[in-house]
Amino acid sequence: MSEVQITFNGKKVTAQSGQTILEAAQAAGVDIPVLCYHPDLSAWGACRMCMVEVKGMRGLQSSCTCPVADGMEIETESENAVEVRKFVLELLFSERNHYCMFCQMSGNCELQDAAYRYGLDHFMYPRPYDKLSVDASRKYFIMDHNRCILCTRCVRACDEIAANHTLNVRERGSESMIMADLNVPFGESTCVECGTCLQVCPTGALIDARSAYGGREKDVTHTQTTCMQCSVGCTLDVVTRYNRLLRVDGVFGSDPNGGLLCVDGRFAPLYDERKRVNQPLVRRDGKLAAAGWDEALDLVSSKLKEGSVEGFTTGATSNEALQAFSNLFEKAGSKAGMLEAEAPVLGFGSVGTISDIAEADFIVVAGADPLEYQRVIGYLIHRAADRGATVAVIAESENKLSPRADMTVSYADADKVAKAAADAEKIVLVYSVAIKGKVMAAFRPLADKLSYIALSPARNSQGAENVGLTQMKPNGATTQLFLMGEQAEDAGLLDKLNGAFTVVQASYMSPLAEKADVVLPAPLWYERTGHITNLEGKVLPLVAVLPMPEGVRDDAEVLEKLAEIL
Numbered sequence: 001m002s003e004v005q006i007t008f009n010g011k012k013v014t015a016q017s018g019q020t021i022l023e024a025a026q027a028a029g030v031d032i033p034v035l036c037y038h039p040d041l042s043a044w045g046a047c048r049m050c051m052v053e054v055k056g057m058r059g060l061q062s063s064c065t066c067p068v069a070d071g072m073e074i075e076t077e078s079e080n081a082v083e084v085r086k087f088v089l090e091l092l093f094s095e096r097n098h099y100c101m102f103c104q105m106s107g108n109c110e111l112q113d114a115a116y117r118y119g120l121d122h123f124m125y126p127r128p129y130d131k132l133s134v135d136a137s138r139k140y141f142i143m144d145h146n147r148c149i150l151c152t153r154c155v156r157a158c159d160e161i162a163a164n165h166t167l168n169v170r171e172r173g174s175e176s177m178i179m180a181d182l183n184v185p186f187g188e189s190t191c192v193e194c195g196t197c198l199q200v201c202p203t204g205a206l207i208d209a210r211s212a213y214g215g216r217e218k219d220v221t222h223t224q225t226t227c228m229q230c231s232v233g234c235t236l237d238v239v240t241r242y243n244r245l246l247r248v249d250g251v252f253g254s255d256p257n258g259g260l261l262c263v264d265g266r267f268a269p270l271y272d273e274r275k276r277v278n279q280p281l282v283r284r285d286g287k288l289a290a291a292g293w294d295e296a297l298d299l300v301s302s303k304l305k306e307g308s309v310e311g312f313t314t315g316a317t318s319n320e321a322l323q324a325f326s327n328l329f330e331k332a333g334s335k336a337g338m339l340e341a342e343a344p345v346l347g348f349g350s351v352g353t354i355s356d357i358a359e360a361d362f363i364v365v366a367g368a369d370p371l372e373y374q375r376v377i378g379y380l381i382h383r384a385a386d387r388g389a390t391v392a393v394i395a396e397s398e399n400k401l402s403p404r405a406d407m408t409v410s411y412a413d414a415d416k417v418a419k420a421a422a423d424a425e426k427i428v429l430v431y432s433v434a435i436k437g438k439v440m441a442a443f444r445p446l447a448d449k450l451s452y453i454a455l456s457p458a459r460n461s462q463g464a465e466n467v468g469l470t471q472m473k474p475n476g477a478t479t480q481l482f483l484m485g486e487q488a489e490d491a492g493l494l495d496k497l498n499g500a501f502t503v504v505q506a507s508y509m510s511p512l513a514e515k516a517d518v519v520l521p522a523p524l525w526y527e528r529t530g531h532i533t534n535l536e537g538k539v540l541p542l543v544a545v546l547p548m549p550e551g552v553r554d555d556a557e558v559l560e561k562l563a564e565i566l
Contacts, residue, residue: 004070009077021063021074022050032076033085033114036151037064038200040252040259041160047151048088049114053078060084086118094125095174096132097146098203105204107216111149132177137187140267141198141208143178148205150176154197161260163382166191178205193263194379199249210270211239211246224251225543226532228316228459228486228525229264230374232256232354233534236265238526238545245270245526245546256354256536262375269525272486274508279551281519288519293553300518301565303479303501304332310477311336313469315458316485317522318530318542321555322460325483326467328563337472338464339482339490341433343454348444352428352451353536357381360451362390362424364417364443367434368455371400374535377430377455390424392417394439411436418442430455453535459487462533474498481505482512483555485522505555521552530556 002017008030015024020043025032036047043064051060055073060081063074075081092098092111100106132145150169155178158167166189170179180189198206214220220241227234235254239246248266252259280296281288303309311329313322315338329336357363357380371378378401385391385404393401393408394417402408409416414436421427421443427450429443443450458464474480474496482489484506494511504516513519526545533539548554 004068004072006068006070006072006074008074015068017068017070019068021052021054021061021066021068021072024068025063025074025076030076032063033117034064035110035114035149035202036153038153038157041153041156041200044152044156047149049085051081051084052076053081082118085114086120089115089118089120090124092149093120093123094127094129096129096148097127103147103204104207104212105147107218109204110202135186137185138191138193139187139209140193140263140271141195141206143186144205144207145177146205147203148178149203150178151202152178153200153202154178154206157196157200159386160383161258162192162194162196162379163386164190164192164194164379167197192375192379193267194261194375195263195266196250196260199259208247214244214246215241220246223543223545225526225545226534226540227261227265228528228532228542229262229269230459231315231456231461231535232374232376233532233536233538233540234261234265234376235259235540236261240545243546256534256538257376260376260379262379264375269486272508274510276524276549277506277509277513277519277521277552278549279521281516283517288514288516296518296520297558297561297565300481300503300520301562303503304328304334304481304562304566306479307333308478309334309481310472310475310479311481311483312339312472312474313337313464313483314339314485314487315456315460315464316487317460317483317555318528319460319463319466319533319539320530321483321559322463322469323467324556324559324563326469328559328566331563331566334477335472335475336469338458338461338469339471339493340456340458340461341471342458342461342465343432343456344435346429346431346440346452346454348440348447349429349450349452351537352453354380354453356426356428356451356453357384357430358387360384360389360424360426360428362392362421362427364392364394364421364427364429364431365399365401365405366394366414366429366431366439367411367436368430368432369395369399369401370430370455373432373457374455377453381430390420392420395434411438414439414442418446421446425449427451428453433457455535460532462535462537463531466533474500476500479503482516483522483559484510484512485555486524505558520558521549522555523548523552527552529554 013028045062045065050063053075135143234257237249250259282291429452432455481503486507489512502516505520528542
């Protein structure tokens with residue numbers, strides 16, 4: 001882009017051709033108020049709050065849609081611009097119920113901020129609004145149409161970021177309302193509860209059920225960490241107050257997810273109702289009873305010294321814990337491995353990145369269902385399809401991606417997909433453990449223009465692989481140690497214990513923990529410090545958001561202590 005010279009309020013600045021007036025103003029530190037505009041959404045120009053005066057142009061211009069031109073002279077706070085903004089605000093406050101004192105967003109509301117900025121201290125016009133519906137049919141957040149200003153940020157976020165296309169506007173004029181699908185309750189719609197609409201809403205129309213009235217922006221603490229619910233490794237902004245977890249937001253512009261989250265990353269962990277393990281437990285007289293750390297570790301170490309030992313871990317822990325786990329069993333002279341399966345090595349093509357999905361013109365999903373297990377990957381595939389990429393699903397039967405795919409075929413017909421992809425410029429193959437050899441054989445000839453993304457079920461499978469841990473099944477050892485983290489065991493694992501002395505290191509009680517001889521508490525995702533390695537092979541930080549309970553110790557610390565005792 002070439003540079004252009006423009007003037008804001010008499011001050012000359014350099015802007016880039018192709019920028020809008022608003023983008024140039026923000027880059028130059030000039031504040032122009034907005035309501036419908038969001039930097040990660042397409043410009044809409046509907047709210048008219050960002051109107052500015054441009055010398056030589058007729059009338060006021062919406063700065064979020066008007067491109068800059070060399071020599072442009074712009075007044076952002078002219079008398080006309082300010083008058084129009086105040087008029088817009090007066091109309092918005094008269095249209096629906098925007099009584100700030102009762103709203104959970106008071107103090108964090110962009111509409112309220114604009115009203116304070118321009119001195120609105122009373123309602124200018126009569127407020128003959130009808131009482132509108134409040135939709136609480138979703139578990140995690142609520143839609144209050146009385147507080148909606150029809151900025152359509154939520155609609156555009158659903159279309160452009162989540163690519164789910166659930167939301168739209170029905171009716172016209174004063175009858176306009178946000179709707180889901182063909183005007184069904186949100187809880188019955190195709191909404192995937194990713195929460196993107198909730199995060200971009202500028203008013204109190206979309207209400208987070210957990211954090212409402214939990215604290216204004218000035219009262220809360222923000223901590224960035226990495227999501228541990230799958231192998232994508234999304235960046236999280238975790239909001240807390242008084243040692244209480246309020247909500248989780250995405251971080252727009254961050255790697256690898258660009259601010260997009262799924263229900264498992266944003267909401268589900270905050271509603272986990274399983275019983276927490278807060279102190280070591282040792283089985284006495286057939287029952288688990290509270291014990292001190294020294295007693296529990298001495299008992300475990302004595303069993304590890306007996307020789308017939310196996311260690312099993314899930315991916316629901318940090319790189320540091322996985323390394324300590326591997327070191328412990330190496331020192332004990334025993335075998336250790338993963339409970340989860342790994343996606344096989346493809347053997348051709350180049351290792352792909354998540355950003356490759358957006359650049360591909362042909363995407364193949366084989367033996368994987370990303371909308372079930374790595375949802376953000378599924379949303380990004382939807383976004384690529386909206387952009388025009390061809391999407392093909394290869395599976396035994398249709399999965400959740402199939403309705404939006406251009407073709408869904410069985411493994412036996414994998415060669416048909418390869419033939420269709422032959423003319424593509426960039427192919428991305430997304431696969432998991434269920435991929436078949438016939439798929440690999442069909443795409444091997446296209447290796448020079450193919451990149452692949454392996455979706456292993458384990459949350460930190462790459463971290464486990466890096467320390468030499470691969471899938472292993474229980475093999476009858478007299479002592480078995482399970483590093484579970486927050487993950488629940490798969491069905492059938494209990495039947496494989498065969499009376500072994502069982503040690504479980506976990507965050508929550510479970511059927512496996514209930515049968516264990518020793519239970520060692522483990523931290524939750526928001527209490528962890530360390531790193532994970534995501535499916536791209538990038539090492540990402542885990543930052544403790546809240547302190548661990550007094551009786552809980554970090555996985556790695558406990559495993560290192562056991563190795564020291566040995």
